[in-house]
Amino acid sequence: MTHHENVKIVAFVGLPGVGKSSAVDYLTEKNYPKVYFGGVILHAVNEAGLDITPENEKYIREKLRADEGNDAVVNRINQQIRDLIASGQRRIIADGLYSWTEYKIMKKEFPGELTTVAIVAPKHLRHHRLQTRPIRPLTEDQANQRDWAEIENLEKGGPIAIADHTIINNKDLNHLYSQIDDELNHINFYS
Numbered sequence: 001m002t003h004h005e006n007v008k009i010v011a012f013v014g015l016p017g018v019g020k021s022s023a024v025d026y027l028t029e030k031n032y033p034k035v036y037f038g039g040v041i042l043h044a045v046n047e048a049g050l051d052i053t054p055e056n057e058k059y060i061r062e063k064l065r066a067d068e069g070n071d072a073v074v075n076r077i078n079q080q081i082r083d084l085i086a087s088g089q090r091r092i093i094a095d096g097l098y099s100w101t102e103y104k105i106m107k108k109e110f111p112g113e114l115t116t117v118a119i120v121a122p123k124h125l126r127h128h129r130l131q132t133r134p135i136r137p138l139t140e141d142q143a144n145q146r147d148w149a150e151i152e153n154l155e156k157g158g159p160i161a162i163a164d165h166t167i168i169n170n171k172d173l174n175h176l177y178s179q180i181d182d183e184l185n186h187i188n189f190y191s
Contacts, residue, residue, distance in 0.1 A: 004085050007113045008189050011094035011106065013159040014119040016138070016146050017126030019169040019176055023119060024095040026177050033089050035080040037096030040064075040073045054142050058149055070101035070155070077102075078109050091189060098150065100158030115187050117180075118163035121170050123147075 010027075012020040028034050041061050042052060050056040064072040077094065084092050097103060097116065106114050121129075130138040130146075138146065150156040165186070167179045184190055 004090075004110075004113060007085055007090050007092070007110070008187065009081060009092045009094055009106075009110055009114045010184065010187075010189060011097040011114060011116045011159075012119055013097050013103075013116055013156075013163055014121075015126060015150065015156065015160070016143065017129040017133075018119040018121045019129075020095060020119055022169075022173060022176060023117075023167075023180055024093055026173075026180060027093050032091050032093050033084050034093040034095050035077050035084070037073055037077055037094070037098060037102075040076050052136065054136065054138055054146060058146070062149075062153055065099075065154070070099055071105050073098070074102035074105045078106065081110070097159055099155040101155060103159040103162070115165070115189075116159055116163040117183055118160045118166045119169050119176075120160070120166060121168065125170060 012023050014020050024034055024036075038057075041057055041064070044060045044064060045052055045056050048056075048060060050060070061073075074097075081092055081094070094106070094114075097106065103116070127138075127140055127143040130143045131140065165183045167176065167183060169176050169179075181190075
């Protein structure tokens with residue numbers, strides 16, 4: 001736990017389908033580096049020799065935490081962030097902070113540097129987005145199962161409830177981007 005001079009880390013939190021990936025893509029297109037919690041899971045699914053499916057992702061998400069503790073993913077992410085800081089990066093995006101445990105660990109590891117931004121949207125809209133997304137689409141049943149699993153098994157509600165800022169993503173992408181700019185200007189991320 002070291003305070004780094006002028007470092008800002010923004011973690012987008014939210015249930016599946018709220019637009020976290022769209023928010024992160026918007027900022028990575030502006031050349032801000034990201035760390036991707038889901039990437040840790042996808043890497044572990046590949047290492048296990050499994051196909052990338054919602055069921056296998058859920059299995060690995062829960063297995064990693066059962067085998068190594070609820071901090072398994074965040075420990076890998078914190079190292080990625082430390083490596084980015086060591087390379088001179090001062091603005092970093094964290095995509096997919098899930099659990100209350102991860103939130104507390106990141107807040108302790110990066111005191112005063114981590115800002116959480118919850119992105120929320122109505123359930124029907126989230127599920128429609130999940131069904132129509134081009135990569136790893138989910139059926140309505142899979143979307144419901146994933147919501148429940150993430151809330152019950154992964155402590156996902158805490159970081160959303162206690163987020164520093166909240167964006168309601170119920171319109172188009174330009175509206176989402178405008179809200180992101182407003183929030184990040186508020187915390188001097190762009191300066």
